[in-house]
Amino acid sequence: MAALLEIEGLSKNYGGIKASDNVNLVIEQGELHAVIGPNGAGKTTLVAQLSGLERPDAGHVRFRGRDITRMPPWRRAHAGIARSFQITSLIMEMSVIDNIALAVQARQGHSFRFLRDARRIPELREAAMGYLAQVGLADRAEAETAALSHGEHRLMEIAIALASEAPLLLLDEPMAGLGPEESAQLVEFLKGLKGKRTILLIEHDMDAVFALADRISVLVYGHVIATGTPAEIRANDHVRHAYLGEED
Numbered sequence: 001m002a003a004l005l006e007i008e009g010l011s012k013n014y015g016g017i018k019a020s021d022n023v024n025l026v027i028e029q030g031e032l033h034a035v036i037g038p039n040g041a042g043k044t045t046l047v048a049q050l051s052g053l054e055r056p057d058a059g060h061v062r063f064r065g066r067d068i069t070r071m072p073p074w075r076r077a078h079a080g081i082a083r084s085f086q087i088t089s090l091i092m093e094m095s096v097i098d099n100i101a102l103a104v105q106a107r108q109g110h111s112f113r114f115l116r117d118a119r120r121i122p123e124l125r126e127a128a129m130g131y132l133a134q135v136g137l138a139d140r141a142e143a144e145t146a147a148l149s150h151g152e153h154r155l156m157e158i159a160i161a162l163a164s165e166a167p168l169l170l171l172d173e174p175m176a177g178l179g180p181e182e183s184a185q186l187v188e189f190l191k192g193l194k195g196k197r198t199i200l201l202i203e204h205d206m207d208a209v210f211a212l213a214d215r216i217s218v219l220v221y222g223h224v225i226a227t228g229t230p231a232e233i234r235a236n237d238h239v240r241h242a243y244l245g246e247e248d
C-alpha cells in the first residue's frame with residue numbers, strides 16, 4: 001500500500017503541555033486508521049494540525065507526497081482532505097437535500113456557483129440525493145434540517161464530507177452524542193465506506209473502533225505509543241497499561 005498521508009515529527013506545545021509530542025504516523029491509501037487515547041491525549045490537536053486549523057511547532061505533514069505543513073485549511077480541502085466537523089456546519093432552516101446540494105455545488109467550483117441557485121439545478125439535486133442515499137437519509141431529503149435528530153445531523157455532515165469527493169476523510173468523534181441504534185447504523189455505514197475512501201477516525205467508542213479499524217494508533221500524552229491491527233493493539237501490554245486498562 002502507498003502512503004496517502006505522512007506525519008513526521010509533529011510537535012505542538014501549549015504552554016508547558018506537549019499536546020503533540022514528536023508524532024510519527026503513516027496513513028495508507030484506502031485504510032481506515034483510528035486514533036485512540038485518553039481524554040487530553042492530543043487527538044483533537046492532531047486533527048487540527050492535519051486540517052490546517054493549528055500550526056505545528058515542528059515536524060511535517062505530507063499529503064500525496066506533497067508537503068502541506070504550512071498550507072491553509074481551504075487549500076487542504078481543495079487538495080483532497082475533508083473534515084467532518086464536531087461543530088455543525090448545517091443550515092438548519094434549509095431542507096436536507098438543499099444543504100447537500102450546496103456542498104456538491106461548492107465542489108464543482110465555477111461551473112454553477114453564484115450563477116444559479118443550487119436548489120433549482122437538477123444535476124446538483126440528483127448528486128445530492130446520491131450522497132443522502134449512501135448515508136441512509138434519502139427518505140428525509142425534503143425535511144427541514146432543524147427537524148432531524150442529532151444522529152441524522154451527524155449523517156448529514158458525513159454526506160457533506162462525501163460530497164467533497166475528497167480521498168481523505170478526517171472524522172472527529174462521529175459517534176459522539178449518538179444513541180446505541182444510531183451508532184450501530186453509523187458503524188454499518190462506515191463499514192460500507194471502507195476501501196472506497198481513506199479514513200482517519202478519532203473515536204472514543206471502543207466497540208466502534210475495534211469493529212471498523214484496519215489499524216489503530218494509540219496516543220498518550222501527545223505521543224504515539226503503538227500502531228497496529230486491532231488484534232495487535234489489544235495484545236499490547238504497554239497499551240493495556242497506559243490506556244485500555246483504565247477502562248476495566
Ligand SMILES: Nc1ncnc2c1ncn2[C@@H]1O[C@H](COP(=O)(O)OP(=O)(O)OP(=O)(O)O)[C@@H](O)[C@H]1O
Pocket residue numbers: 014015017018019037038039040041042043044045046
Ligand atoms: N488551545 C489550547 N490552549 C491550551 N491548551 C490546549 C489547547 N488545546 C488543547 N490544549 C491542551 O492540549 C492537550 C491535548 O488536548 P486535545 O484536546 O488535543 O486532546 P484530546 O485527545 O482531543 O482530548 P478529548 O478526548 O478530551 O477530546 C490537553 O492537555 C489540552 O488541555
